[in-house]
Amino acid sequence: MGLLVQKFGGSSVADPDRIRAVADHLVRTRREGSDVVAVVSAMGKTTDDLVRLAGDVARHPGGREMDMLLTAGERISMALLSMAVEDLGQPAVSFTGSQAGIVTDTDHGKAKIIEVRGDRIRAAVSEGKVAIVAGFQGVSTSLDITTLGRGGSDTTAVALAAALGADACEIYTDVEGVYTADPRIVPTARKLARVSFDEMLEMAATGGRVLALRSVEFARNHNVKVHVRSSFTWAPGTWITEEDAEMDAVEAMEQAIISGVTHDTGEAKVTIERVPDRPGIAATIFRDLAEAGINVDMIVQNVSSAGHTDISFTVPRPDVDRTARCMEKIVVDTEAIGFATDEHIGRVSLVGAGMKTHPGIAARMFETLASEGVNIEMISTSTIRISCVLAEDDVERAVRSLHAAFGLDKE
Amino acid sequence: MGLLVQKFGGSSVADPDRIRAVADHLVRTRREGSDVVAVVSAMGKTTDDLVRLAGDVARHPGGREMDMLLTAGERISMALLSMAVEDLGQPAVSFTGSQAGIVTDTDHGKAKIIEVRGDRIRAAVSEGKVAIVAGFQGVSTSLDITTLGRGGSDTTAVALAAALGADACEIYTDVEGVYTADPRIVPTARKLARVSFDEMLEMAATGGRVLALRSVEFARNHNVKVHVRSSFTWAPGTWITEEDAEMDAVEAMEQAIISGVTHDTGEAKVTIERVPDRPGIAATIFRDLAEAGINVDMIVQNVSSAGHTDISFTVPRPDVDRTARCMEKIVVDTEAIGFATDEHIGRVSLVGAGMKTHPGIAARMFETLASEGVNIEMISTSTIRISCVLAEDDVERAVRSLHAAFGLDKE
Numbered sequence: 005m006g007l008l009v010q011k012f013g014g015s016s017v018a019d020p021d022r023i024r025a026v027a028d029h030l031v032r033t034r035r036e037g038s039d040v041v042a043v044v045s046a047m048g049k050t051t052d053d054l055v056r057l058a059g060d061v062a063r064h065p066g067g068r069e070m071d072m073l074l075t076a077g078e079r080i081s082m083a084l085l086s087m088a089v090e091d092l093g094q095p096a097v098s099f100t101g102s103q104a105g106i107v108t109d110t111d112h113g114k115a116k117i118i119e120v121r122g123d124r125i126r127a128a129v130s131e132g133k134v135a136i137v138a139g140f141q142g143v144s145t146s147l148d149i150t151t152l153g154r155g156g157s158d159t160t161a162v163a164l165a166a167a168l169g170a171d172a173c174e175i176y177t178d179v180e181g182v183y184t185a186d187p188r189i190v191p192t193a194r195k196l197a198r199v200s201f202d203e204m205l206e207m208a209a210t211g212g213r214v215l216a217l218r219s220v221e222f223a224r225n226h227n228v229k230v231h232v233r234s235s236f237t238w239a240p241g242t243w244i245t246e247e248d249a250e251m252d253a254v255e256a257m258e259q260a261i262i263s264g265v266t267h268d269t270g271e272a273k274v275t276i277e278r279v280p281d282r283p284g285i286a287a288t289i290f291r292d293l294a295e296a297g298i299n300v301d302m303i304v305q306n307v308s309s310a311g312h313t314d315i316s317f318t319v320p321r322p323d324v325d326r327t328a329r330c331m332e333k334i335v336v337d338t339e340a341i342g343f344a345t346d347e348h349i350g351r352v353s354l355v356g357a358g359m360k361t362h363p364g365i366a367a368r369m370f371e372t373l374a375s376e377g378v379n380i381e382m383i384s385t386s387t388i389r390i391s392c393v394l395a396e397d398d399v400e401r402a403v404r405s406l407h408a409a410f411g412l413d414k415e
Numbered sequence: 416m417g418l419l420v421q422k423f424g425g426s427s428v429a430d431p432d433r434i435r436a437v438a439d440h441l442v443r444t445r446r447e448g449s450d451v452v453a454v455v456s457a458m459g460k461t462t463d464d465l466v467r468l469a470g471d472v473a474r475h476p477g478g479r480e481m482d483m484l485l486t487a488g489e490r491i492s493m494a495l496l497s498m499a500v501e502d503l504g505q506p507a508v509s510f511t512g513s514q515a516g517i518v519t520d521t522d523h524g525k526a527k528i529i530e531v532r533g534d535r536i537r538a539a540v541s542e543g544k545v546a547i548v549a550g551f552q553g554v555s556t557s558l559d560i561t562t563l564g565r566g567g568s569d570t571t572a573v574a575l576a577a578a579l580g581a582d583a584c585e586i587y588t589d590v591e592g593v594y595t596a597d598p599r600i601v602p603t604a605r606k607l608a609r610v611s612f613d614e615m616l617e618m619a620a621t622g623g624r625v626l627a628l629r630s631v632e633f634a635r636n637h638n639v640k641v642h643v644r645s646s647f648t649w650a651p652g653t654w655i656t657e658e659d660a661e662m663d664a665v666e667a668m669e670q671a672i673i674s675g676v677t678h679d680t681g682e683a684k685v686t687i688e689r690v691p692d693r694p695g696i697a698a699t700i701f702r703d704l705a706e707a708g709i710n711v712d713m714i715v716q717n718v719s720s721a722g723h724t725d726i727s728f729t730v731p732r733p734d735v736d737r738t739a740r741c742m743e744k745i746v747v748d749t750e751a752i753g754f755a756t757d758e759h760i761g762r763v764s765l766v767g768a769g770m771k772t773h774p775g776i777a778a779r780m781f782e783t784l785a786s787e788g789v790n791i792e793m794i795s796t797s798t799i800r801i802s803c804v805l806a807e808d809d810v811e812r813a814v815r816s817l818h819a820a821f822g823l824d825k826e
Contacts, residue, residue: 020471027472054491060431061438061495062502069501072509073494076487080465083484084472090480091473098483103558147514 011161027088046077067112078138101141155216181241211268261358350399422572438499457488478523489549512552566627592652622679672769761810
């Protein structure tokens with residue numbers, strides 16, 4: 005008899021009807037012969053409501069108290085789900101992050117899991133119970149309640165699946181799986197049956213919002229098979245597994261070179277102009293930005309001309325003003341000519357493990373964009389991804405044309 | 416420097432404005448030189464809302480999961496209050512019942528406190544912090560989350576005050592203190608400066624809703640001085656202390672014989688008619704009722720006539736139907752003639768430590784009711800209380816006439 009970890013996001017447990025539907029699914033899973041551990045997020049917009057309440061009582065809520073506050077959300081959903089399961093005649097028991105043995109560091113608001121002591125969960129499961137665990141939360145080494153940051157419930161689920169040796173970690177959400185592109189922009193986008201951990205990481209990092217980056221990293225590092233699927237249709241979704249794992253010959257032959265086109269319009273571009281091209285200059289710039297707590301994403305440096313170069317990078321749009329203040333000092337320190345910011349950009353990325361063995365993908369991408377009259381402002385690549393920064397207005401057209409050009413449209 | 420435990424009920428922390436007002440008060444208390452531990456209930460009607468949610472997902476929510484659910488309420492209020500205090504520049508730290516070391520038995524929904532391990536609170540206070548503790552909740556000896564039942568936050572506050580050796584336990588609520596009668600019925604009712612533990616116990620048991628019975632018992636058993644007062648006016652309220660404690664001669668002289676008139680219209684009367692008067696008959700009746708989980712309050716047995724007697728008792732009105740079903744069997748088992756129930760009754764009680772040394776109080780009470788044309792259906796007494804069961808329609812008139820007759824009206 006196998007063990008499944010099933011995670012249900014906020015929209016999956018948004019109201020009593022949804023909670024009863026999830027309870028029904030857990031009982032069915034159990035009756036079909038699997039042991040099951042459920043991980044739940046807070047109901048619907050509960051977390052946002054609590055954040056708003058905090059803002060109403062304090063200008064600068066402390067991290068420890070914020071975590072204490074927010075963890076009330078999963079406490080409510082997990083207790084309700086547990087009641088609903090028991091009401092169907094299936095024994096169940098709920099556990100807070102602390103009771104589930106999710107031990108974290110002391111970094112409130114974005115704690116990292118150090119250890120999972122799954123004893124109480126293992127005992128409950130071996131007694132035939134459905135164990136229901138609060139996602140997103142843990143207890144720190146100094147016995148304070150912590151949260152794992154946005155998307156933390158996915159990480160809880162994957163970490164539990166790893167610790168318990170589960171056969172799979174099913175992430176139930178409000179979409180049917182991972183798509184070749186955002187279906188709101190590309191109506192012909194297809195659901196992928198399978199992507200590799202590395203592809204999923206690249207997708208998550210470049211705008212695919214189905215899974216949080218950290219949970220995918222955790223799954224890859226511990227080789228936890230993840231199945232992303234819908235709690236509204238319960239249809240099979242997308243498997244995220246090791247590359248080539250359990251793929252038969254036919255599947256492998258049919259495997260597309262490109263898995264998907266992602267896009268992100270949440271960033272801004274910053275360029276420092278004509279900075280002297282000498283060793284250590286990039287280190288100076290990005291150490292200053294890191295110390296200011298600015299999360300720099302893509303970095304591109306052009307070739308040097310006459311001892312000077314331009315360096316461009318992207319930052320989250322909300323950080324543009326802080327970045328600009330930082331840049332004023334950096335321009336002086338580095339003896340650059342100046343800097344420019346552009347908030348009207350977007351990034352379009354092509355992700356696919358097949359790139360490693362198929363040359364010419366980049367060229368075809370640039371040709372496709374050129375034929376659409378789209379100007380490329382920055383380029384960066386990894387072994388399985390090519391990203392282009394474009395004008396924001398060009399993003400949707402670029403995504404659609406690349407999706408068609410690489411044969412990702414439905415027949 | 417003394418230590419105060421200050422407890423704030425649901426109405427005192429009902430919204431962000433109220434939470435900031437309470438935070439302000441805590442900071443002022445601290446700046447005036449006292450160490451302070453705050454105990455909070457859930458905000459406003461949060462607990463009722465959570466109970467309703469449970470009813471929406473399960474027909475019979477389990478006790479363990481219900482406690483897990485309900486304890487989310489104080490988690491929210493305590494974290495918010497802690498943030499609000501810190502926002503005023505005063506260090507604060509919140510503790511769940513479990514973190515505060517409130518250890519209980521495993522009786523979910525109405526757990527009893529077994530032990531208070533106050534180490535973390537003591538440490539926080541000695542570091543100059545305001546400790547903010549979740550009321551109503553604890554952790555059981557089997558490491559599950561428990562609640563103490565309605566009014567449990569008062570018990571948490573008193574238990575903490577006892578364990579920490581606090582100078583006083585201040586119970587902040589939405590009334591100004593303990594009154595000689597319910598001011599909504601008797602506009603001339605006066606706020607009492609002081610009542611004894613025994614008087615408060617009798618008042619709480621007979622309809623005075625200011626403090627939960629269990630918390631008063633706990634305070635008496637551990638001799639914790641309790642000060643009931645308003646978090647809306649912050650005016651001095653009513654002290655509940657040992658009888659004659661710290662009373663000077665003048666106060667003692669002015670001490671009234673009667674402290675107050677209480678009433679309760681939440682009960683129904685049940686009479687078993689002409690039951691054979693033989694040993695063990697009462698035991699049979701009330702054991703059966705106890706096993707059915709019916710909480711019998713007042714019991715009166717009349718003198719026997721021709722080997723038969725009538726026994727009357729009161730039960731909470733919502734239990735009348737269950738009681739009636741139980742009585743059908745009891746009537747058969749005891750060979751009684753039948754039974755009758757009456758939901759249109761009320762109880763009026765006179766409470767006062769002075770009764771012990773002043774004879775004739777009962778006679779004056781019955782005369783007063785007679786002169787108002789009020790018929791007495793049942794009578795029961797303790798050393799410091801006389802209770803009469805009356806027709807419900809007579810209750811308000813009875814309370815007002817007794818309040819006047821015993822000189823409790825304001826000058």
